[in-house]
Amino acid sequence: MSSQRESKADHIRHIMETEGDAVGDNTRGFNDGRYESVAKLEDYEGLKDEAREIKEDAIERLPELIDQVTETIEENGGTVYIADDEADANEYIAEVCAENDAERLVKSKSMTSEEIEVNEHLESRGVDVVETDLGEWVLQLAEEAPSHIVAPAIHKSRAEIAKLFNAYFEPAEELETAEELTMFARKQLGELIQDADVGMTGANFITADSGTMALVTSEGNARKTVAVPETQIAVAGVEKIVPTVEDLQPFIELIGRSGTGQDITSYISLLTPPLDSPTIDFDDPDTPIAGEDDREFHLVLIDNGRLAMREDEELKETLYCIRCSACSNTCANFQSVGGHAFGGETYSGGIATGWEAGVHGLDSAAEFNDLCTGCSRCVEACPVGIDIPWINTVVRDRINTDKEPNMEFLVDGLTPDTETSGPDLQKRLFGNFETLAQMGSAFAPISNWVAQAGPVKQLLERVAGVTDQRDLPAFQRTTLVDWFESRDRIPPIDPDRKVVLYADLYTNYMDVERGKAAVRALEALDVEVLVPSVSGAGRAPLSQGMIDTARTKAERVSDQLGPYVDEGYDVVVIEPSDLAMFRADYDRFLPDEEFEPLADNSYEILEYIYGLVANGADVDQLHVANGTETVAYHSHCQQRTMGLDEYSIEVLNRCGYDVTTSDVECCGMAGSFGYKEQYYELSMDVGSNLEGQLRDADADHVIASGTSCTDQIGDLLDEEPTHVVELIAPR
Amino acid sequence: MSHQIEDTYDQFATEAARYGVGVTEVSPGKVSDAIVERIELPAVGIELPWEDATLPESVETEPTPADIEAAATGVTAASLAIADYGSIVLRSDTDGSEPVSLFNDLHIAVLDRADIVPDMEAAFEWFGDELRESRDSAIIATGPSATADMGALVQGAHGPKQVEVLVVS
Ligand code: SF4
Numbered sequence: 001m002s003s004q005r006e007s008k009a010d011h012i013r014h015i016m017e018t019e020g021d022a023v024g025d026n027t028r029g030f031n032d033g034r035y036e037s038v039a040k041l042e043d044y045e046g047l048k049d050e051a052r053e054i055k056e057d058a059i060e061r062l063p064e065l066i067d068q069v070t071e072t073i074e075e076n077g078g079t080v081y082i083a084d085d086e087a088d089a090n091e092y093i094a095e096v097c098a099e100n101d102a103e104r105l106v107k108s109k110s111m112t113s114e115e116i117e118v119n120e121h122l123e124s125r126g127v128d129v130v131e132t133d134l135g136e137w138v139l140q141l142a143e144e145a146p147s148h149i150v151a152p153a154i155h156k157s158r159a160e161i162a163k164l165f166n167a168y169f170e171p172a173e174e175l176e177t178a179e180e181l182t183m184f185a186r187k188q189l190g191e192l193i194q195d196a197d198v199g200m201t202g203a204n205f206i207t208a209d210s211g212t213m214a215l216v217t218s219e220g221n222a223r224k225t226v227a228v229p230e231t232q233i234a235v236a237g238v239e240k241i242v243p244t245v246e247d248l249q250p251f252i253e254l255i256g257r258s259g260t261g262q263d264i265t266s267y268i269s270l271l272t273p274p275l276d277s278p279t280i281d282f283d284d285p286d287t288p289i290a291g292e293d294d295r296e297f298h299l300v301l302i303d304n305g306r307l308a309m310r311e312d313e314e315l316k317e318t319l320y321c322i323r324c325s326a327c328s329n330t331c332a333n334f335q336s337v338g339g340h341a342f343g344g345e346t347y348s349g350g351i352a353t354g355w356e357a358g359v360h361g362l363d364s365a366a367e368f369n370d371l372c373t374g375c376s377r378c379v380e381a382c383p384v385g386i387d388i389p390w391i392n393t394v395v396r397d398r399i400n401t402d403k404e405p406n407m408e409f410l411v412d413g414l415t416p417d418t419e420t421s422g423p424d425l426q427k428r429l430f431g432n433f434e435t436l437a438q439m440g441s442a443f444a445p446i447s448n449w450v451a452q453a454g455p456v457k458q459l460l461e462r463v464a465g466v467t468d469q470r471d472l473p474a475f476q477r478t479t480l481v482d483w484f485e486s487r488d489r490i491p492p493i494d495p496d497r498k499v500v501l502y503a504d505l506y507t508n509y510m511d512v513e514r515g516k517a518a519v520r521a522l523e524a525l526d527v528e529v530l531v532p533s534v535s536g537a538g539r540a541p542l543s544q545g546m547i548d549t550a551r552t553k554a555e556r557v558s559d560q561l562g563p564y565v566d567e568g569y570d571v572v573v574i575e576p577s578d579l580a581m582f583r584a585d586y587d588r589f590l591p592d593e594e595f596e597p598l599a600d601n602s603y604e605i606l607e608y609i610y611g612l613v614a615n616g617a618d619v620d621q622l623h624v625a626n627g628t629e630t631v632a633y634h635s636h637c638q639q640r641t642m643g644l645d646e647y648s649i650e651v652l653n654r655c656g657y658d659v660t661t662s663d664v665e666c667c668g669m670a671g672s673f674g675y676k677e678q679y680y681e682l683s684m685d686v687g688s689n690l691e692g693q694l695r696d697a698d699a700d701h702v703i704a705s706g707t708s709c710t711d712q713i714g715d716l717l718d719e720e721p722t723h724v725v726e727l728i729a730p731r
Numbered sequence: 732m733s734h735q736i737e738d739t740y741d742q743f744a745t746e747a748a749r750y751g752v753g754v755t756e757v758s759p760g761k762v763s764d765a766i767v768e769r770i771e772l773p774a775v776g777i778e779l780p781w782e783d784a785t786l787p788e789s790v791e792t793e794p795t796p797a798d799i800e801a802a803a804t805g806v807t808a809a810s811l812a813i814a815d816y817g818s819i820v821l822r823s824d825t826d827g828s829e830p831v832s833l834f835n836d837l838h839i840a841v842l843d844r845a846d847i848v849p850d851m852e853a854a855f856e857w858f859g860d861e862l863r864e865s866r867d868s869a870i871i872a873t874g875p876s877a878t879a880d881m882g883a884l885v886q887g888a889h890g891p892k893q894v895e896v897l898v899v900s
Contacts, residue, residue: 076866134888135880151880158882178883185881186889210862220833220876220890227830245862249855252871260879264816266890268871270858275868277823280830285797289827 005465005678012682015341019155020685023147023338026154030329031665033261034381040263041253051250052384055320058242059310065208065241066301072211077274078297082238083116085304090121093200093233096298097127100231102197108215108222109133110202111149111323112302113235115346115359118200130192132221134185141168147339149348150259150325155338189221194282199225203236204322205251206299209244213299215269216255218262222269230279231296238301239319245270251322254383259324273297309358314394318354320384327351327378327388332637332666332686333371342371350378350388357395366399370679373670374543375637376580390588396545400427423546426465430672431544434536434553437509440475448474467677470715473510480508480515484531495528496617499608500564504575505536506707514722517729518574518605524621524730525612530569534560537578542585543671554581554589561598571602574723576639576706577671579604583642604639605725606705610647613654622728625656631727632697633659634690634713636706637666648705648724655728660697664690667704669712683712691716703727739814739847740898746817750874751886752894759783759899762841766790766806769895771837775799776806777826779841784899794831805831809840809896812847813854816873819896820854823868832872838891844900 038044058065070080083089097105105127107113119129119140131140135153139146142164146152153161158178165181166174169188175181201222203213213234215222226232242248248270256262274295281287309315328334328349331342339348344356344364350372357365372392379387400423423431440447451460451472460466480503499522507515515531522529538553561571573579582602586595603611613619631652635645645661652659668686673679694702694717702721704710714720744754757765762784775798776790790806791798799805807828811820819840823829832838848854854871861867876890886892 132889133880134878138880153880156882161881178881178885181881182878182885182888186887189889207862210866212862212868218876219878219880219888221888223829223833223870224889227833245859246855248858249851252855253851264818264871264873266872266874266877269868270862270871271823271868272862272866273868275823275829276825277829277868278825278827280796280799280827282796282800285800286795288793288795289799289830290793290825292825 002462002465008678009681012337012341012679015337016682016685019147019338019340020336022157023155024335026151027148027329027335027338030151030260030325031335034258034326034329037257037261037263041257047250047253048383048385051254051322052320054242054247054250055384059239059316059319061243062238062241062307062310065243066238068208069206069211069241072208073273073297073299076211076272078211078299080299080301082301083303086116089116089235089300089302089304090118092300093118093235094122094125094127096231096233097122097125097198100197100296102127102231104128104130104192104196105198105200106130106132106193106196106225106229107136107200108202108217108225109136109152110200110235111346112202112237113200114146115304116235116302118235130189130196132189132193132225134182134219134221137185137189138164141165145340147343147348148325148328149323149339155340190224193224193228196225196229198231198233199229200233200235201225203234203240204255205248206236206241207243207245207248208241210272212245212270212272214248214252215267215271216252216265217269218266220267223267226269226271226273226275227277228280230293231298232273232275233298233300234273235300235302238303238306251383255322255324258326258381258383259329305359315354315358315391317386318351318358318391320386321351321355322384324383325349326381326383330377330381330665331372332375332377332664332668333373333682335665336682336685337371342368344368350392351386353395354388354391357398362395362399362402365395369396369399373666373673375666375670376641377637377665380641393542393545393547397547400424400545423544426676427544427546429464429466430675431541431546431549433540433672434505437475437505441477441479441509445477461677465677466675467680469680470675470711473711475509476512478512479503480512481531481533483512483516484519491528492523492526496526496612498528498569499530499572500561500569501529501531502534502561502571502573502578503531504573504578505540507574511707511710511723514574514726517723517726518572521609521622521725521729522572525609525617527612530564532560532564537581538589539577539581540671542581550585551589554586557582558586558590558594558598562594565597565601569601570608571598572605572608573602574605574725576604576636576642576644577708580638580642604642604644604647606648606651607644609725609728610651613651619654621730622655623730624728625658629657629701630697630699631657631659631701631703632662632694632699633724634662634664634667634694634704634709636704636709637670639705645705651728652724657701657727660699662690662693664693667706667709667712669708671708674708674712684715687712687716701727739849740844742849743812743814743817743847746815747874747896748817750817750894752817752874752896754896754898756844756898756900762897762899763787765897766839769837769839770806771803773798773802774804774806775802775831775835777808777824777828777831779808781843781899784841794827799830799834802835804837804839805833805835805891806839806841807832809842810846810869811854811857812842812896813851813871814847815850818871818873821870821872823870829868829870833890836887836892837895838893839895839897841897841899844898847898
């Protein structure tokens with residue numbers, strides 16, 4: 001193993017061992033809570049659309065809104081400071097503290113304040129900084145970084161926190177329960193807040209019309225932080241501004257549900273500072289508090305790369321992020337490792353790639369960007385509909401571009417991509433999977449023997465980082481297209497519909513059986529089927545951040561399939577990740593007049609069969625269940641995001657099968673991810689949840705929809721599952 | 732209309748109960764007695780804005796920092812309630828409603844039944860006009876303060892552990 005890949009694998013293994021269980025329990029709990037909580041909304045999708053529109057509009061008009069909010073807050077009696085970068089912000093904040101002779105500043109939780117590392121800066125100026133959010137306080141005592149953007153200490157168990165407190169404070173009686181720990185912390189922090197000189201908060205949103213900041217919290221520490229001291233500083237990214245108070249409503253309804261699965265958090269503070277609430281001077285305990293106080297308020301609006309992100313067509317969407325954490329919680333890889341592996345300098349989870357690239361630069365993003373496998377489960381979870389996988393792909397492409405091209409001759413022969421610069425060897429190998437598959441098939445079975453042979457596997461691992469723990473896919477000498485052309489075929493007389501079955505790379509070169517099954521099933525339902533030779537969809541290069549190569553593939557596919565679509569053929573796709581290309585990703589690569597007809601006329605195989613059956617085709621032409629036959633079914637991540645898993649389940653039901661489905665977000669293989677030696681163990685850890693569910697189901701058949709899932713389940717259960725269509729196709 | 736108000740009240744009470752918040756309907760004259768039944772002493776409070784509803788003698792209505800620190804109960808008015816979330820809206824003022832509703836283990840909030848709105852949309856229509864006009868601050872409070880940061884859900888993190896709402900009709 002290369003030393004770089006080895007140290008990455010070691011790091012991930014260590015985090016999984018020490019923090020994986022706590023992070024997994026918590027994030028899965030949040031994720032389940034999200035599904036439950038959003039289901040209670042009458043119009044969840046409508047609310048998300050509204051939230052998205054507000055953010056699009058606000059970021060579009062950002063310079064104008066910055067001016068407006070500045071005017072409003074100054075009219076209210078506060079001060080606004082626009083800080084270009086971290087140093088600028090920290091300098092200003094330190095000055096405010098110095099002017100107030102501040103000895104202690106108390107803080108409520110704010111990721112933006114962590115981005116600028118204000119604590120370290122103030123401490124170097126002699127100000128005592130105390131985090132009052134219980135999770136943040138734990139981390140401050142433990143000198144650790146957050147592992148989650150909303151629940152920063154989820155990687156620590158109750159027992160670890162008890163150990164920390166007992167060692168640090170040596171209380172008369174050892175603390176043990178969550179209740180005891182909480183009450184102890186409340187008391188300690190309560191005293192620290194009492195004689196604080198400055199209170200610092202973040203802001204989830206700021207309204208330009210009234211200068212109101214919304215803070216979404218549960219503990220009450222933010223309220224105290226604001227209520228007690230005379231001086232308040234709020235630190236917020238410029239992107240937090242929304243035009244009006246009414247614009248807050250969809251966000252308030254979505255943020256808790258999306259993040260921790262709470263319909264609403266205990267407190268939504270709508271603060272229009274300076275506050276008219278009296279300060280509480282505990283040094284003067286006997287004077288009634290009521291009355292007007294001379295409060296001071298500073299809003300520090302942080303640019304730190306955000307205005308440049310706004311000008312960057314690809315990164316701009318990041319600014320819509322409301323930092324709810326749904327994309328972390330729903331991410332199978334994040335559930336296994338948390339933010340200490342899946343995160344950069346400040347931010348963690350899928351969207352962190354955008355934030356880190358924007359505020360800290362590509363290097364910070366490069367550390368963890370590979371952990372986004374593009375499964376797309378986060379896209380439907382995101383309350384503002386950010387295409388998080390795309391941001392990861394773009395940043396990956398830029399990281400590749402930053403590198404010197406790889407000139408090794410062997411690799412260039414195997415990797416005829418259109419990249420102008422240098423993705424590393426591992427990425428190029430997987431990105432050029434189409435060429436590998438063509439050659440593997442041409443030389444099968446010899447190529448398979450060679451590939452499975454010890455020396456070659458070792459070479460692949462050493463040079464390209466392909467794990468030797470997995471069997472490599474076996475290529476078929478006779479491709480699906482070859483088989484289809486050479487068979488004696490009697491086309492249905494007077495077919496109901498005409499279909500082009502897309503021979504994706506996996507089906508054409510490796511899983512030929514599922515392709516044959518698809519042809520049999522379609523023909524049994526009176527459909528005319530063609531299986532022409534068509535280019536790979538570009539999923540493989542896209543997943544490696546090789547966008548130019550993916551675009552070239554998209555153009556080829558469009559040239560090849562377009563004429564069929566024009567002639568009234570439907571395009572049927574077996575591999576869900578390729579269908580997702582046709583339906584979504586190609587929108588970025590093709591002109592509308594090419595993208596739309598292809599997207600509108602492409603179907604997943606079981607979606608298509610469902611349509612035929614629902615319109616009167618005879619289900620008994622398929623292979624129906626013999627008595628009670630049970631099926632354990634794992635649908636594919638992208639198939640679920642497209643909302644297509646239901647069709648497979650429904651067709652199976654109509655064929656008489658008794659179906660149990662898995663509810664894990666992703667199998668963990670995700671294309672090439674699980675083949676990469678540095679991620680193999682993580683991939684298997686993610687898969688272990690799926691394994692448990694499939695074993696518990698104890699069904700007659702284990703079936704799946706994606707090639708990756710099939711490979712992964714094969715490795716997990718030591719038994720290769722089949723595709724849905726192979727179960728229901730007439731034999 | 733009155734039917735709708737009935738539903739709104741019931742919905743508010745049901746939703747608030749999910750967070751362990753007790754909701755009781757009382758007539759204005761009985762507010763003081765109802766507070767006495769629930770209060771734990773010492774108590775601090777802010778005078779209610781309705782003529783015929785008053786606080787009991789035992790509540791200190793001009794609290795000092797020492798009173799706030801010593802009190803077990805804080806009594807304040809709520810300006811609004813949001814039925815489908817079981818939330819109440821607490822407005823900040825120069826009297827000190829914000830600290831009085833925050834620092835003590837028990838918060839008793841008194842609400843006018845006419846101020847229950849059905850949903851968040853209605854609440855934000857109200858906030859929009861109010862906040863643009865007055866530039867005031869308010870808290871949407873739902874249930875007691877809570878944290879899960881110490882390994883399990885605990886009620887009463889930095890704020891109240893228990894909330895009681897008296898609805899005046
Ligand atoms: S990207 Fe979307 S899901 Fe992720 S934290 Fe931001 S708003 Fe939430």
